[in-house]
Amino acid sequence: MLDLKTKKYDAIIIGGGISGLICGCYLEKAGLKVLIVEKNQKVGGYCTSFSRQGFDFDACVYSLSSFRKGGILNKIFSDFDLDNSLKLISHEISDTVITPNYKISFYKNYIRSADEISKSFPRFKNNIQTFFNLINSSSVLSLTKYRNCTLKDLLDSFFNDNELKTILSIALLGYTGLPPSSLSAFVAILIYREFIFDGGYYPEGGMQKFPDALATKFVNLGGDIYSAMKVEKILVENNQVKGIRLKNGNIFSKFVISACDIHQTFFNLLDSSSVPKNILDKIEAGDFSLSAFLIYLGISKDLTEIEELKSHIWLIIKNFTDIEKIYTNLLKDQFDYLAMSSPSLKDRNSFLKTNKKESLFLFINSIFRDKPIREAGELSNELIKNAEKVIPGLQKSIELQITSSPSTLYKWTLNYKGSAYGWSDTISQFGDPDFSEITKIKNLFLTGHWINKSSGIASVINSGYRTAEVVINQRSRKL
Numbered sequence: 001m002l003d004l005k006t007k008k009y010d011a012i013i014i015g016g017g018i019s020g021l022i023c024g025c026y027l028e029k030a031g032l033k034v035l036i037v038e039k040n041q042k043v044g045g046y047c048t049s050f051s052r053q054g055f056d057f058d059a060c061v062y063s064l065s066s067f068r069k070g071g072i073l074n075k076i077f078s079d080f081d082l083d084n085s086l087k088l089i090s091h092e093i094s095d096t097v098i099t100p101n102y103k104i105s106f107y108k109n110y111i112r113s114a115d116e117i118s119k120s121f122p123r124f125k126n127n128i129q130t131f132f133n134l135i136n137s138s139s140v141l142s143l144t145k146y147r148n149c150t151l152k153d154l155l156d157s158f159f160n161d162n163e164l165k166t167i168l169s170i171a172l173l174g175y176t177g178l179p180p181s182s183l184s185a186f187v188a189i190l191i192y193r194e195f196i197f198d199g200g201y202y203p204e205g206g207m208q209k210f211p212d213a214l215a216t217k218f219v220n221l222g223g224d225i226y227s228a229m230k231v232e233k234i235l236v237e238n239n240q241v242k243g244i245r246l247k248n249g250n251i252f253s254k255f256v257i258s259a260c261d262i263h264q265t266f267f268n269l270l271d272s273s274s275v276p277k278n279i280l281d282k283i284e285a286g287d288f289s290l291s292a293f294l295i296y297l298g299i300s301k302d303l304t305e306i307e308e309l310k311s312h313i314w315l316i317i318k319n320f321t322d323i324e325k326i327y328t329n330l331l332k333d334q335f336d337y338l339a340m341s342s343p344s345l346k347d348r349n350s351f352l353k354t355n356k357k358e359s360l361f362l363f364i365n366s367i368f369r370d371k372p373i374r375e376a377g378e379l380s381n382e383l384i385k386n387a388e389k390v391i392p393g394l395q396k397s398i399e400l401q402i403t404s405s406p407s408t409l410y411k412w413t414l415n416y417k418g419s420a421y422g423w424s425d426t427i428s429q430f431g432d433p434d435f436s437e438i439t440k441i442k443n444l445f446l447t448g449h450w451i452n453k454s455s456g457i458a459s460v461i462n463s464g465y466r467t468a469e470v471v472i473n474q475r476s477r478k479l
Contacts, residue, residue: 007251008033008252008253009033009034009035009224009251009254010027010032010033010034010253010255010475011032011033011034011035011254011256012034012036012037012243012244012251012253012255012257013034013036013037013257013259014231014244014257014260014265014269015038015039015258015259015448016037016038016044016045016211016215016225016259017045017047017260017448017460018044018045018214018457018461018464019449019461019463019464019467020045020259020447020448020464021043021211021215022461022464022465022468023257023259023447023464023467023468024218024223024468025079025214025217025218025221025223026079026464026468026469026472027223028221028222028223029079029080030468030475032255032471032472032475033223034223034224035223035224035253036224036226037226037231037246038225038226038227038228038229039229039230039231039414040227040228040412041227041228042212042227043212043225043227044059044207044208044210044211044212045211045413046059046061046409046412046413047060047061047207047210047211048060048208048211049206049207049208049209049343053298053399054357055296055298055358055359055400056343056344056359057343058207058361059207059294059412060292060294060409061207062207062341062361063091063094063199063200064199064201064202064210065094065195065198065199065457066194066198066457066461067088067198067201068198071458072458072461072462073457076461076465080214080217081217082214085216086204086209086210086213087203087204088201088202088203088204089202089203089204089346089347090200090201091311092107092108092109092200093105093106093107093108093200093308093311094106094107094195094197094199094200095171095196095199095312095313095314096311096312097167097171097314097316098308098313098314098316098390099163099166099320100316100320102120102163102167103308104116104117105308105311106171106197107197108197108198108199110133110135111129111132113132114132117164117167121161124158124159124161124164127158127159128158130158131158134189135193135197136193138189143186143189143190144186146184146185146189147184147185147427147430147431149185150180150182150183150184150185150427151169151172151180151183151184151185152179152180152181152183153185154188162321162323163320165180165323166316166320166322166326170326170337171312172188172191173327173365174314174337174339174365175195175421175456176188176421176424176425176455177289177290177420177421177424178425178426179326179327179328180323180324182426184425184427184430186430187425187455190459191454191455194458194459195457195458198458202347203347204347205347205350206347206350226246229247230246230247231246231269232244232245232246232247232269233245233271234256234258234265234269234444235250236274236441236444239274240443241253241255241256254475255445255474256443256445257445257446257447257467257471258445258446258447259447259464260448261413261415261416261419262283262422262446262450263283263416265450266279270441274441276440279434279440282432282434287424287426288417288419288422288423289419289422289455290330290366290419290421291365291366291367291368291418291419292364292366292406292409293363293365293366293376293403294362294404294405295362295363295380295402295404296400296403297361297384297398297401298358298360298399298400298401299358299360299397299398300357300358301358301391301393301394301397302358303345303360304345306342306345306390306391309341310345310346311341312339312341313339313340313341313390314337315337315338315339315340315387315389315390317335317336319336320336330364330365330366332373333367333372333373333374333379335364335386337364338364338383338386338387340362340387340390342358344357344359357399360391360394362387364383366405366406368407368410368417368419369406372405376403380401380403384398405418406418421449421455421456422449422450422455423435425454425455430454435450435451436451437451437463437466437467437470443474445470445471446467447463447467448460448464449463451466
């Protein structure tokens with residue numbers, strides 16, 4: 001049993017996902033004594049890996065992004081010397097879209113991407129180049145003018161070909177769970193910039209290596225991690241945090257940072273009397289992102305001929321000229337597209353060294369239901385059958401099959417209804433000041449994708465860094 005009376009901390013972080021780990025590293029580096037409490041056995045949140053029967057899988061996150069000079073991941077590596085413990089494999093193609101008529105690859109080099117797409121849509125060559133230049137060459141400040149328009153508005157201003165617009169937005173649907181008519185154009189541009197044109201990075205040894213490297217750095221800096229331990233309450237007195245309650249007792253601290261689900265934070269960890277009613281009402285009325293249905297396949301088939309699986313493939317099966325229809329159908333559990341990638345192809349050297357077997361990851365956005373419309377087996381069979389359009393003979397080569405539903409994701413992270421990306425990135429919700437790093441409760445802070453400043457791993461990394469800055473500044477004002 002832990003002797004909690006001997007433990008004194010400046011800050012406690014609830015949740016050992018990527019934002020929590022990064023926030024902890026920066027706080028420890030600034031001289032604070034920090035504790036991270038993680039309810040699961042291992043850190044990483046959605047960014048974890050697991051092995052079954054000789055096959056290696058990544059749970060949800062399949063690649064890292066923003067590693068260019070000036071990118072947030074590059075900064076993390078530099079600030080904590082992660083190059084010494086973690087090698088990133090770089091793949092030039094981040095995403096590939098396959099429709100009945102086209103196969104389009106998106107490269108890190110956006111000029112090359114524009115040229116490749118223009119070969120299939122030559123009459124839009126100038127507009128494609130202008131569109132990609134806007135995404136990659138504009139300052140973030142100048143892009144804020146797009147905060148009040150949707151991705152559909154933006155695409156319509158450049159293109160009048162529906163299949164081209166579907167190709168340009170299908171990955172955004174996957175990465176945010178929103179169609180162009182609802183997705184903030186500003187968020188869409190950031191995801192293009194940070195995840196598509198600077199994506200495709202993969203940790204050698206699997207995705208788990210990234211959070212493990214951060215956890216090691218955090219501990220080496222002097223931090224503590226309590227894993228397999230769930231926080232029961234955030235302690236508040238006179239509208240100021242005092243610490244947390246665990247099953248074994250209380251731990252006190254000056255600051256508490258919640259890196260977990262916002263619904264859990266405000267409705268479960270805090271007493272309702274501690275939270276302004278308007279905040280609780282806003283959370284209940286808020287629009288949460290979709291969850292996901294995932295299939296992990298261990299297969300005997302050699303995948304090396306399908307180079308696109310080193311990237312993330314978006315296979316559009318039906319309604320390839322109507323992205324809005326694709327979205328409305330998925331809300332009814334009718335899936336017109338499928339995403340797939342292969343960890344064993346991304347990390348071929350480790351695969352060959354360890355004599356592991358080929359692994360495949362299938363993904364579809366999905367809605368959380370108390371009672372699913374379709375059985376998991378039926379849905380899996382349909383998605384695998386569709387995947388055979390890219391991987392002929394797939395079904396006969398399956399040696400291991402594991403599924404993960406929205407309810408599985410909820411149990412793993414406690415994200416409300418298995419939400420994959422936190423808040424939906426709509427115009428009205430993006431950057432809501434009520435859900436920034438600073439809360440209405442003194443010395444209680446938030447970090448992670450519930451800050452709602454874009455989706456994706458780069459956004460989560462940036463959130464951990466920004467929250468740490470806020471806490472450090474607050475501490476400096478008190479000294």
